[in-house]
Amino acid sequence: MITFEDVSKTYSGQTKPALRHISLQIDKGEFVFLVGTSGSGKSTFLRLILREYRPTSGKIFVLGKDLVHMHQWKVPALRRQIGTVFQDFRLLPGKTVYENVAFGLQVLGRPTSQIRQLVPETIDLVGLSGKEDRQPEELSGGEQQRVAIARAIANGPKILIADEPTGNLDPQTSVGIMKLLDRINKRDTTVIMATHDQTIVDQMRKRVLELDQGNLVRDQARGVYGTA
């Protein structure tokens, strides 16, 4: 599903590489934690999967596509298969919950009839039934993140990338979000989640990839946050 072969990335104007010689494979339906300190290369790793950047060297394959040689105009098609969630939710102010979820489908040119069916289903799945007409700022942080997750998965992506999705949430709310991501993962969506949250990683016992200064220092099935 996702394959990195000896991938390095150095940002232009910098001498220190953000990622060094990363090789790994993530299979369909896996749930993977990506851990490491700030600046360890987690975000770069996720951005390479989204083809926001090309690697400086090495090969990346996502969903059978060679990202290094992918044409610029094919990038949108790739991203339609990858849902993305961020720490800061990135909801559109002034649009209701329903409109925020529908927006992601509208801009892909999905017909209104499909949108009318998909949006309520997805809102229901993330547990926000009855809050369709609320504005994002009227919701709690956890609820806002659920809206963002609904938008990310409404189009039925094969991969869900979550960059610190619980970073702004209290532990109790985070548990709810993790249960939701787990449920999405069980519906055959590969989930890759970058996180600092030790408790969550230790509780979930999923595969853990640890990055340190751009190096992949640990790849552990059913791992915990820290080795120490």
Next chain:
Amino acid sequence: MRHTFRETWSGLKRNASMTVAVIVTMTVSLTLFGLSVMTFQEVDRVKGRWYDKIEISVFLCTKDSAGTSQSGNCEPGQDVTEVQRDSIRTRLEQNTDVDEVFYESKQEAYEDYQRTYADSPLLDSLKVDQMQDSFRVKLIDPENYQGVVAEASSLPGVQNVLDLHEVLDPIFSVLNGLKWGTMGMAVLLLAAAMLQIGNTIRMSAFTRRREIGIMRLVGASNLYIMLPFVLEALFAGVVSTILSGSALLASYQFLIERNAKVSIQALPWITWSDAWLAVGLVAIVAVVLSILPTLITTRRYLRV
């Protein structure tokens, strides 16, 4: 599609003052550009049939020409005779400075006059007999005209010798100044308009950066993301075209059709079809002008 139009409309509303500024700049620059095109057309028309072909016109005597201030070598009350006419032609053709000699009869001159002033009230004011027979002379070297003018002026039967360039060049120097002046100003203003459109679109993209970010994230196509901006710029372009097109057609109607054609009847003037052609060119320039900076500006926001 509905979403695209809604986005375009909200963009226009949000940037209303900038859009107005763009429209004003574009309208003024396009109008200047159109005026310049019309001046080019007018210069071409004034040059007419003869300007690029000949240098000197030799007008022959008519019954009425003697006794006036420009009686030349005419016998009072006499047309030029056949013998004089032939000898003038021979003398002109034998002159070593002359390249070619064309003869234009009264009748031909009259027909030319009718064509040039086809839609003028002057059309019926002259009769065939008031026209003059003439020789149109092309020189080998246009600078070297004095000898031919002097020789032709001395021949019997010649009423007047006219150096066409001497008559028209002062007019052309005004028209040339006008045409390059308007063109220069138009180009400067068009460049300013382009920068302004680029800025407006940048602002518009900036206020929509959240939406654009999400569109890129979920994989909306570049065309889909760009379309509202292109339409926004195109809207300004179309409105400016309509405004400057109306200004051009109105100035044609009031300056040329109503005014110049009536008061300066000695010169031929451009017609409605010339004016419409200028408007067409303005429309093409407007479309290119609005889309080009938009594409350049939005590329930066779409780079993935």
